Every structure is written in C-alpha cells, then in structure tokens.
Amino acid sequence: MIKYIIVDDEPLAHDLIEGFCDILPHLQLEHHCYDALEAMQFLNNNQVDLMFLDLNMPKLSGFDFLRTLSNPPKVIVTTAYKEFALDGYELDIADYLLKPFSFERLLKAVNKAIGDNSQSTTSNNSAEITNPSHAANKRFFVKGDKKYHQVDSEDILFIEAYGNYTKVYFKEEMIISHEKISYYESILDNQHFMRVHKSFIVALDKIKLIEGNRISINEHEIPIGQTYKSLVSKLYNS
Template sequence: MTLKCVAIDDEPLALELIKTYVKRFPSLEMVQTFEDAISGAEFLNHQQVDLLFLDVNMPDITGVDLARSLTNNPMIIFTTAYRNYAFESYELQALDYLLKPIDFKRFTVAIEKAIDFQKYKSAAKDPATDEAIYVYSEYKMVKIMLKDIEYIESMGDYLKIYQTKADKPLLTLLTLKKILEKLPKQQFARVHRSFIVAKNKIKSIHHKKINLAHAELPVGDAYKDFINQQKGI
C-alpha cells in the first residue's frame, strides 16, 4: 500500500522538511508540493490523493478554508506554528495537527495514524469481526479497540467512551446514532437514550438496571425488549 501525498505550505523550508521526512517512508509517495494555496486547491479538486499536509496560516487562503472547499476528501494533517487553529482542525476531522518546527518523531506518529487509518478504510468490513473504531478526540484521530469499550454515554453532541483500560473516559464530538453505525450490533446495544453498552461487559440485569464492573446503567422504557433478550445473563 502506497499513500499518495501532497503538501501545501507558503514556506519553502517547511515544504523541504516535509519532503525530506516523507522520503524516509517507503509507503509514502510525494506527488506534488505547492507554495501557492490556490494552485494546490485546484490540483486537489482534479486529482485524487490519499494524504494532504496542509499549512494553516497562508496569505491567499487559510488551510482551514482550503480544506472546507475540497470536493475530494483526502486525509489531512495540518501543519502550523499556531495553536489557536486546533479547534478548526478538530471540526474538519483532520487526522492530526503538527506544530512547527515539526519533530520527526512526532511526524512519524502522524504517519502511522495515516497508514493505520488507510488500512482500516480499505479493508473489507465485516461488522462481526471488527476489532477497532476510529474517533476524533483532542484534535486527533484515536483508535479504540472494541474489546476495551465498557459503555458509551451521550452528553448532547458529545460522547464519553468508557474503556476498561483507561482511567478516564474519552470525549469525542459525535452522537450515539453515529457511533452505533460504527459498532457491530452483535457486540453493542443501545439501552437508553443516553447509553450504549458492550454486551459482554454486562455482569447482571435487575429491575431495569444493568450492572457493569465499573457502573450501573438504566434501561429506558423504549429499550425494555433488550432485557428480555438477555435472559441468559
């Protein structure tokens, strides 16, 4: 698998550094680089690429606005010297957000995410055998192993994902409806307007209460059939 890459940055030295880093990865191919954001955007709207390194602060158009204008949807790694665009990168579901000067070790982490996510997208999906999902949290994409999820709680437009191997829940901008589309039905169930539970993490069900190792969840009236389906627990 080779990821076709494009880099757009109005700083020539920054482009050269990215090109140098990219050459160290056999699985990456730098197709084109642009110092001009407008030319880069035109190229991207006519060519399909896998990964875009995109500077945020450019004179003609910001990287954020450029990303919003794209008709194709490559994975995006934002590069910038400024932290104040982090929310915009989160909103656009960027793969990662690298601060300049870019450290090679940190660059490697971002590339590993890109390769991992590309494999995830390219794989033939069988919901019964999925092992992980990807969500955006703290301005980057995070891989979550399904076996580690205990339950998920809705907080309006946000979700808290509780994992058995984590000290605190992971927060992501997502709805229960959307995350249910990512989760295999054989392993997870919605039991309340605010909760999804991992079926294999249920210890017992009593009086419309689901007991887990680290929590007790209510079963909503609209989901009471779930209790009847779990009589074997």
C-alpha cells in the same frame, strides 16, 4: 503506496516534511503546492491519500481552502499557530502538528492518518478501505532497531509493555517498539484488540483459548489482570 501532497507557502517546510517522509517506505510525494489555489487545481485532476496542510498562506487560508473541498483526503495540519487547533476538529483533520515538529511527532501523525478507519472510504484514496469488516487491516509504522517497519494490525498477535517500550508480537517475529503500550491502545481498533492486563493488549481473533487467568495465543500464555476479568468474560458470556 500512500500518495501525499504538501501545501505550504514556505519552501523550508516542504524540505522538512519531504525529508521526513522519505524515511518512511510506502509514502510517495505527488506534488509540491505553495498556496491553496495551486492545491485546489491539483486535487481537481489528481488523486491523493494524504495532505500536509499549512494554515497561514496568502490568497486563501488552509482551513478556508479545506472548507471548499467536498471530500478531502486525510489531512495533517502543519502550522506555527497553536491557537487554531480547535478550529480543525470541526473539519475532521487527522492530526495537528505545531511547527517546529520532530520526525517522531510526524510519524505519529502519519500512523494516525493512514490508520483512521472511521469512514469506510476516503476521497481520492488509492489505498481506501471499502468494507467496514476490514477495519482491523490498519497499516502503520513501528520504530524498532533504528528501522521503521510498516506493519498491518491484522498480523499482530499481542503487545506487551516493556518498560518505556513495547514488544509487538507477530507469528514469525517480535519487534521492540519505541512507544509505550498506551500509544498502541489509542491507535488500535477496540473492536479487534483488547487490553487484558496493564502490560498486555491482545488481538481478539488470535485467541485460541481462555482458561482461568490465562489467554493462549499460539504458544504464548498471556495473563488476565484482576481489573480486566469482567471485560474478558464478556467475550464468552455475551
């Protein structure tokens, strides 16, 4: 379960974020904070994995508050002021949502935040990753068939482009996702996944056989694109 808080001085913003997050399983709201000082007090006594943080608040701005935290949870900034986006990069925020934002945009931000394994641990994280070798075990949400499936990247066999959609293959099922293949290339760990064709990304540990211009994964045959041959060859020539 991913525990989160909302830090925003606008009640309508709380309603919007909570409503969107209620659609997603495994997201659990821990507290509504209406200014940074309230959030500071809550975080001193409670553990959370994710924080939705507004910037323009009374008493203490969102970024100034964030600078006071020695080991903050993952942060998704929510603000109406795009000119502050660059300031967030030095604070290692997970994503930056410009109000008003859609559910799909929030979903991408949540996927990015909970799938970010750049650090081996995160503060106050009840679902923390403690071993870098487990970096492939990212969880994220896939929209398909009007449902939102939480998946673990360790279970993915390969991904196939399907027009403006993608097919995400698992051992027992396939989900048609509403994202392009470039989206998955950006969020999946390149130590565990490789683009081998303009239309295919494969999980390296699921490869059974490489022969000629084909990769075998279970009963599936995946083509190797001409421009990707040299990259694939490094798997067995290194």
